[in-house]
Amino acid sequence: MRGHALVVDDEPQMLVAMDTALRRAGFNVTTAASGLEALEKVESEDFAVVFTDLRMPRLDGLQLLAKLKFQRADVPVVMMTAYGTIQNAVQAMKEGAADYLVKPFDARDVDAVIKRVVASSASMTSGEFLTATPAVRRLLAVARKAARSTATVLVEGESGTGKEVLARFIHSESSRKSRPFVAVNCAAIPDSLLESELFGHERGAFTGATMRREGKFELASGGTLLLDEIGEMPRELQAKLLRVLQEKTVDRIGGREPVPVDLRVVATTNVDLAAAVESADFRQDLYYRLKVVRLHLPPLRNRPEDIELLAGAFCAALGGAERSLSEPALKRLSAHAWPGNVRELKNVIECALTLSSSQQIQEQDLFLDGPESRSGSSAPRTVAEAEQSLILSTLEQTNGNRTRAAEQLGISIRTLRNKLGQYRSEGIEVAEPAGKESNLTVPSGKDSHREEHVDDVA
Ligand SMILES: Nc1ncnc2c1ncn2[C@@H]1O[C@H](COP(=O)(O)OP(=O)(O)OP(=O)(O)O)[C@@H](O)[C@H]1O
Ligand SMILES: [Mg+2]
Numbered sequence: 001m002r003g004h005a006l007v008v009d010d011e012p013q014m015l016v017a018m019d020t021a022l023r024r025a026g027f028n029v030t031t032a033a034s035g036l037e038a039l040e041k042v043e044s045e046d047f048a049v050v051f052t053d054l055r056m057p058r059l060d061g062l063q064l065l066a067k068l069k070f071q072r073a074d075v076p077v078v079m080m081t082a083y084g085t086i087q088n089a090v091q092a093m094k095e096g097a098a099d100y101l102v103k104p105f106d107a108r109d110v111d112a113v114i115k116r117v118v119a120s121s122a123s124m125t126s127g128e129f130l131t132a133t134p135a136v137r138r139l140l141a142v143a144r145k146a147a148r149s150t151a152t153v154l155v156e157g158e159s160g161t162g163k164e165v166l167a168r169f170i171h172s173e174s175s176r177k178s179r180p181f182v183a184v185n186c187a188a189i190p191d192s193l194l195e196s197e198l199f200g201h202e203r204g205a206f207t208g209a210t211m212r213r214e215g216k217f218e219l220a221s222g223g224t225l226l227l228d229e230i231g232e233m234p235r236e237l238q239a240k241l242l243r244v245l246q247e248k249t250v251d252r253i254g255g256r257e258p259v260p261v262d263l264r265v266v267a268t269t270n271v272d273l274a275a276a277v278e279s280a281d282f283r284q285d286l287y288y289r290l291k292v293v294r295l296h297l298p299p300l301r302n303r304p305e306d307i308e309l310l311a312g313a314f315c316a317a318l319g320g321a322e323r324s325l326s327e328p329a330l331k332r333l334s335a336h337a338w339p340g341n342v343r344e345l346k347n348v349i350e351c352a353l354t355l356s357s358s359q360q361i362q363e364q365d366l367f368l369d370g371p372e373s374r375s376g377s378s379a380p381r382t383v384a385e386a387e388q389s390l391i392l393s394t395l396e397q398t399n400g401n402r403t404r405a406a407e408q409l410g411i412s413i414r415t416l417r418n419k420l421g422q423y424r425s426e427g428i429e430v431a432e433p434a435g436k437e438s439n440l441t442v443p444s445g446k447d448s449h450r451e452e453h454v455d456d457v458a
Contacts, residue, residue: 003048035059147173157297160343179223205254
């Protein structure tokens, strides 16, 4: 058995055909007739791979992809499209799809994609952290020491720098490595659900609590709990978290007595928590408790040695031994600013491998947005400038839709709104939502997959 696959398509025949093909390939299969249904299924089940149609009413394939990347960054998503234009494929790959299938396709095509996708994702979740940068090597040495202690660890770094990979590394270097590793993205779960997600609830604790449910603290007991984007945790929950760390017990919602838990917490943030403490958005006592060991992952543009190393590693892992990168391609990669960090690098390599049929990837196979960072024409850029250009271009891509832009960027909508407010106050033009941003779904033909969106789907 190769695990559980999810297939999402609004055409029933397609679901049946994929179900057959995937079962034959050794998967357990779940199907969903819409993007929204898919999101629900993903909540309760860990999938090894997701196949989704691109054009679907309400939540389309790209929107689903963005949500999945946000909630479960690691699940490979394969885009299926009947409209086999190269642009659709490029767009999907750029936004993080692992591969694509152009309809009509047959079982052999599905097998080939599975081979590529499953092989690559398996080779990347081993708890290995690749680096050739001396400063990051030193950081790994500290992480290894921390792993052998019981200390709580705070990992800081821009989006896509490898914070989760580092958290898994800590887990795999600890005595807890055979126990569960559980990740929760505090920014992806609405505040109202986060408490029960983390702490669990007793049956009847609130309307809708029809069953007792264990929270993530209990599920991770014995192992490691990764709290992603801890800065987005509401203040009341921060107090509850502090109690867990101090007392080593959790209070289920509606529970009578505390349940003992034994786990290590690794928290990540891509905002400056010290500043959040300053502005009273984050509790100081919790901050001190979390930063017992504090690891700061530098952005990829400050890890020049890592660009070539990781590019080569991704090329080998995703493309196999016969694929390689040409010298000029490597040079071009080294010159790029990488606002999306390692995640962007991985996407670019994946995209190049999929779209080019030659053995060696050439410079023109690389789809890189924006100016170069170190050599080339543009002036040196600051982090703030890179951030601004990434935010504005993402907002343009989403036609001004804040919710989607925030998700793609991996930041909260609140952070996004603050940044946009700041840009506007500096006189910079900011894309407005097409029409008005609302919960309304615009009914449309299957031919325009850009105009619809559903806001704030949990
Ligand atoms: N050192 C590394 N070695 C191998 N793969 C890496 C490394 N760093 C990052 N990656 C890959 O890059 C992608 C992004 O990494 P990761 O999810 O850990 O970033 P992150 O900092 O947690 O991002 P975010 O802030 O958006 O959650 C993943 O696909 C991961 O496998
Ligand atoms: Mg992460």
